[in-house]
Amino acid sequence: MRPVIRATLHYLALVVISAIWLIPVYAMLINGFKSNLAVLSTPVLVPPTSFSLSAYHIVFNALERPLLNSLIVVIPTALISTFLGAMGAYFFYTLTYSFSKFLSSLSDFLFSLITLATFIPYQATLIPLTRLVVSMGLLDNYLGIMFAMLIFYIPTGALLMSMFISVVPRSIIEAAKLDGAGDLKIFMKLILPLSLPGFISTLIFIIIEAWNNFFIPLVLVTTPGMRLIPVAVESYTGGYGTIYNETFAAAVIASIIPLAIFIFLGRYFIRGLIALGGGGKGV
Amino acid sequence: MVKIIAKNISKYFKKRNGYVIALDDVSLTVESGARFGILGPSGAGKTTFMRIIAGLEVPTKGELYFDDKLVASNNKIIVPPEDRKIGMVFQTWALYPNLTAFDNIAFPLTNMKLSKEEIRKRVEEIAKILDIGHVLDHYPRELSGGQQQRVALARALVKNPSLLLLDEPFSNLDARMRDSARALVKDVQEKLGVTLIIVSHDPADIFSIADNVGVLVKGKLVQVGRPEDVYNNPVTIEVANLIGEINELEGKVTKEGVIVGNLKFPLDKSYKSERVIVGIRPEDVKFTKDLINDENWILVGKGVVKVIGYQGGMFRITVTPLEGSEDEEIVTYMDHPLKRKEEVLIYVKKGSVKIFET
Structure with a gap:
């Protein structure tokens, strides 16, 4: 095949895939600007004839509190799980390379267990988790939601960071050992700075996962003032009827923060992934 | 300075089907303050032997002494690497890429509870000897190969080690730089009197630095002697080939x-x-x-x-x-x-x- 034709087909495929991804986003954006009647009476992909900000206005007032709640819960959760996950990943890394065969097998076994734990569906743990949080007296409390999320996201952080940490050249860690540095110092001074792109990738991934987590806040929150954004957005599709233009507007507002994070930190996300293949040169 | 005694050291690596013998019953004594070279083709176990001395690897069998102190024996590390007073220059130099040359050299000192002025004084002292005083605020990626190598050497020497280990330290330098780098290493060693072990596959490294050489072939130490003697009276054609054309x-x-x-x-x-x-x-x-x-x-x-x-x-x-x-x-x-x-x-x-x- 000639290079021109090959490139054309290549780009055509990219355009089609991008379009498939963008159509729902486009629909979500424009329908929030329509009046409720127009949403029901015009096709979903046709832009509004008259722009109205009223839906956004109403929804934003209602979502202000859940947005704030989500930020309060998600940002510390993501930071803590990435940091502790990275520490855990380094711990297992050092165990794997220890001289004791028993310890390195144990480390492999425990790490597999943790990896497996990240695949447990939340729903399966719902009742014991809720009972645990209640017995800690943390139901309907930021700390309770954070605690529950950390249970799931620290292993995720460890799993992702273990990939990024294993890219740091082993000789650097050995040199630091010979220089008399302890593991905490090696972690803080060398591992963390050298796997920073990976750290940011993991952080972004966990922010987005936690932001979209629906079940944990649904179960652990009992008062409307404590609701997180996914639960608040879901409440727009009610049992008795749906106000479509407000639902679309709510969806837009709920996705602004992950979207903004991705736009501003996206290049670090990519850089982290590149570092995986390039021998840690993404620094 | 320290005397290194290796007694019947063997190292096996576990592979899927059985064992790979990296070192086979190696016994060796390196006198205190001596310059010793280990010559061998790639895969002969040179680096493994050096890593065992450094404490980064554990001998499967045999004993390793520093002076009369047992540091490792039969699959056990008795003195961990950080307590062996070793300076090591890795083949890749292993500089910390996120730290400046100054911080790289100062890194071992920061683990010793020294005052800031004391650290600065010692870093500048060693940097002067190695002629890298003007690049101390640069990051490793901003340095030339020769400068990186000297930073690595400075980092190994700044803590006043009893033993300096060099693992193919010149293989990443271009040919023109090598001679001056070799001369520098020898000069610094003479000045500080530290025991030195250099591993290389290049006989030129051995001749220019080492007083004695041990030849490793397939994990076995086949000949030990002065480089000229090994050159003139090699025990096998393999040894003869390793030490010169x-x-x-x-x-x-x-x-x-x-x-x-x-x-x-x-x-x-x-x-x-x-x-x-x-x-x-x-x-x-x-x-x-x-x-x-x-x-x-x-x-x-x-x-x-x-x-x-x-x-x-x-x-x-x-x-x-x-x-x-x-x-x-x-x-x-x-x-x-x-x-x-x-x-x-x-x-x-x-x-x-x-x-x-x-």
């Missing part, structure tokens, strides 16, 4: 000498096996058109010029015996070229022919 000829032992095609090499003693390998260093060979009247040079026969090369201001001449296999080649260096296909007389220096039983 040598001509290898397959010959047959007869009463008159060793026969290779039409060439006849003198015998110094009798050999059990009939097939032997004749080894001659290039500098112990002469090709001439006329007879030489010098009893130090022995005529072994006639040959034909096969290849003429030019290298380092000298002509590299390859000659094959007039009769016999074309695969047998003798190489030497001359200050004037010969013609291709020209017939020449082959002389060898008296007492220089090495004969190895196969």
Whole structure:
């Protein structure tokens, strides 16, 4: 095949895939600007004839509190799980390379267990988790939601960071050992700075996962003032009827923060992934 | 400074189907303050041996002493690497890429609870010796290869180690830099008096730095001695090849000498096996058109010029015996070229022919 034709087909495929991804986003954006009647009476992909900000206005007032709640819960959760996950990943890394065969097998076994734990569906743990949080007296409390999320996201952080940490050249860690540095110092001074792109990738991934987590806040929150954004957005599709233009507007507002994070930190996300293949040169 | 004693050290690596023997019963003593070289082809276990000394690897069997203190024995590390007072320069130098040259060199000192001024003083002192004072605020990626190597050396030396380990430290430098780097290492070692062990596959490193050399082949320590002695009296053709260029000829032992095609090499003693390998260093060979009247040079026969090369201001001449296999080649260096296909007389220096039983 000639290079021109090959490139054309290549780009055509990219355009089609991008379009498939963008159509729902486009629909979500424009329908929030329509009046409720127009949403029901015009096709979903046709832009509004008259722009109205009223839906956004109403929804934003209602979502202000859940947005704030989500930020309060998600940002510390993501930071803590990435940091502790990275520490855990380094711990297992050092165990794997220890001289004791028993310890390195144990480390492999425990790490597999943790990896497996990240695949447990939340729903399966719902009742014991809720009972645990209640017995800690943390139901309907930021700390309770954070605690529950950390249970799931620290292993995720460890799993992702273990990939990024294993890219740091082993000789650097050995040199630091010979220089008399302890593991905490090696972690803080060398591992963390050298796997920073990976750290940011993991952080972004966990922010987005936690932001979209629906079940944990649904179960652990009992008062409307404590609701997180996914639960608040879901409440727009009610049992008795749906106000479509407000639902679309709510969806837009709920996705602004992950979207903004991705736009501003996206290049670090990519850089982290590149570092995986390039021998840690993404620094 | 410290004396290193290795007693019957073996190292096995577990592989899917059985074990790989990296080191096989290596025993060695390196005197305090000595410069010792370990020479060997890649995969011979050189780096493994050095890592065992450093404490980054544990010997499967055997014991390792620093002076009379046991530091590792039979699959157990007794003194961890950080307590062995070792400075090590890795093959890749392993500089910390996120720290400046200054912080790289200061890193070992920050683990010693020294005051900031004391650290600054010692870093600047060693940087001055190694001539890197002007690049201390640069990051490793902003330094040239030679500077990076000197930063790595400074980092190894700044903590006043008792033992300096160099793992192929010059292989990442270009040829021009190597000689000055070797001289620098030797100078610094002499100044500080630290025990030094260098691992290399390049005999030039060994000759320029080490007083004694141990040759590792397939995990076994096959010869230990002064580099010149190993060069002149290698125990096997492999060792001879490792420590310098040598001509290898397959010959047959007869009463008159060793026969290779039409060439006849003198015998110094009798050999059990009939097939032997004749080894001659290039500098112990002469090709001439006329007879030489010098009893130090022995005529072994006639040959034909096969290849003429030019290298380092000298002509590299390859000659094959007039009769016999074309695969047998003798190489030497001359200050004037010969013609291709020209017939020449082959002389060898008296007492220089090495004969190895196969």
